[in-house]
Amino acid sequence: MPRTTATSAERRRVVAATTIGTAIEWYDFFLYASVAGLVFNQVMFGDLDAGLALIVSFLSVGLSFLFRPLGAVLAGHFADRFGRRVVLMVTLLAMGGATTLIGLVPTYDTIGVAAPILLVLFRIIQGISAGGEWGSAVLLSVEHAPVSQRGLFGAGPQAGAPAGLLLSSGMLALMNIIAPGDAFLDWGWRVPFLLSIVLVGIGYWIRRGVDESPVFEEIAERKETGTRNPLGALFRNFTPVVFVGALVFAGNGVVGYMIAGGYVQSYAVTELGLERGAVLWAVAGAAITWLLSTVVAGRISDLIGRRRMYLGGFLIQAVAAFALFPLVNTGQLQWLWVAMLLLGLGLGVTYGQQAAMYAELFPASVRGSGTSITYALGSIIGGAFAPTIAAAVVQATGSTTGVTVYLLVATAVGFLAMAALRDRTGIPLGPEHEAEQARGHFTLVK
Known part of the structure; x- marks a missing residue:
């Protein structure tokens, strides 16, 4: 018989394994985004002028998001058919391998156009x-x-994302001390990428000992295998849910990728002339605030519901988005810190409850596909090209006002999308409750 419950020890192992493994994955992903605006725009894209090189560099960040749906389709399909655990092992190895290879890519001056081609190829694998x-x-x-x-x-x-940002920003700041100035551009940036191979080994060892989800084991026991075409079933029955859920994610993603996508770091260093290491430490501070508020928001959502937590969180995020660039534009390090800490808080309170909300949004038989596809689409809408759009707006207008408007509109979209969804906190997740899980998603639909 399947295990419909898990012991306390098993639960602790699962949380530790998913948190640490996800932190390693996001370390790899955010590392590229940070270096794109600080290094790749100078050494990987040939003789483009500085403004265009920055935009192209951020485009390479966004390009990977276009391939997230492919990863989501594959992972969601296999997670629904063969389990969550095996997918996590494969994604960890793929991400870590691509990141390590990025650290070995020669510059444009060494191998010419092959440099950006290799860079983009490995970035696609990351996506x-x-x-x-x-x-x-x-x-x-x-x-x-x-x-x-x-x-x-x-x-x-969820906390793995800010933990990954903290690790990547901290490592880059440390390498800025060890290899200052031109040494950072020559070789210092490569060390954090090469370190990924060690982190992947640790993550693989941790995830090996994790048990499969009790819900999936029950699905497998009842049906022998999972739904044969979960993706088709998902879009046949839950397309509106996928779309609205993606907009909720996008409302957080646009704002989050101002730092996770490397834009604020690049802007503060290249446009305002702030010292690179000081900016990276401020981002690390934002990551700590983001991490702590993520955990708190997740817990509070258990008490007041995912919907209420989200709606209140988006209001706080709106304040952070409105204040971000006015504070950064002072050019004063202390106000940069205030902006980063406030932004970290705003991101966390719209992020901590996300995992539980998405899990409760879809029936058990298509839950892997539903969460993965919704997340991937939300990432494209809300995160893929947010740094590129910000860079283009500033270059075209000479001001960050348009970027602030962009962040506030995205936050409003996330708020309205969440307002359209019914709170499903505590809904049974097992396959015996498929009928209940398949209805009651929207507030205006009985």
Whole structure:
């Protein structure tokens, strides 16, 4: 018989494994985004003028998002048919391998146009991996959780994102000390990428000992195999849910990728002349605030519901988005820190409850595909080209006002999308409740 419940020790192992593994994945992903605006625009894109090189460099960041749906389709399909755990092992190895190889790519001056081609190829592999990682990680954690603590358990893999940003920013700041000035451009930036191979080994060892989700084991026991075409079933029955859920994610993603996508770091250094290491440490501070508020938001959502937590969180995020560039534009390090810490808070309170909300949004038989695809589409809408759009707006207008408007509109879209969804906190997740899970998604539909 399948294990419909998990022991406390198993639950702790799952949360630790998904959090640490996701942190390593996001370390790899965010590392590229940070270096894109600080290094790649100078050494990987030939003789383009500085403004165009920056835009092209950020385009390479966004390009990977276009391949997230492919990773989500593959991972969601195999997670629904064969389990969450095996998908997490594959995505970890793919992400880590691509990141390590990025650290070995020669510059444009050495191999010419092959340099950006290789860079983009490895970035695409990162995008496929990221698209497949998130859905399986959050489901493994949430489906192991007690009903009253799904938000808290789901906040574990959610906290992996700010933890990855903290690790990547911290490593880059450390290498800025070890290899200052031109040495950072020559070789210092490569060390954090090469370190990925060690982190992947640690993550692989941790994830090997994790048990499969009890919900999936029950699905496998009842049907022998999962739904044969979960993707088709998803879009046949839940396309509106996927789209609205993606807009919720996008409302957080546009604002988040101002720092996770490397734009604020690049802007503060190249446009305002702030010292690179000081900016990276401020981003690390934002990551800590983001991490802590993510965990708190996940827990509070267990008490007041995902919907209320989201709606309140988007209001806080709007304040952070409105204040971001006016504070950064002072050119004063202390106000940069205030902006970063406030932004980290705004991101966390619209992020911690996300895993539990997505898990409760879809029926068990298509949950892997539903969470992965919704997340991937939301990433494209809300994160893929946010740094590129910001760079283009500033270059065209000479002002950050348009970027602030962009962030506020995205936040409003996320708020309205969440307002359209009914709160489903605590809904049963097992396959015996498929009928209940398949209805009651929208507030205006009975």
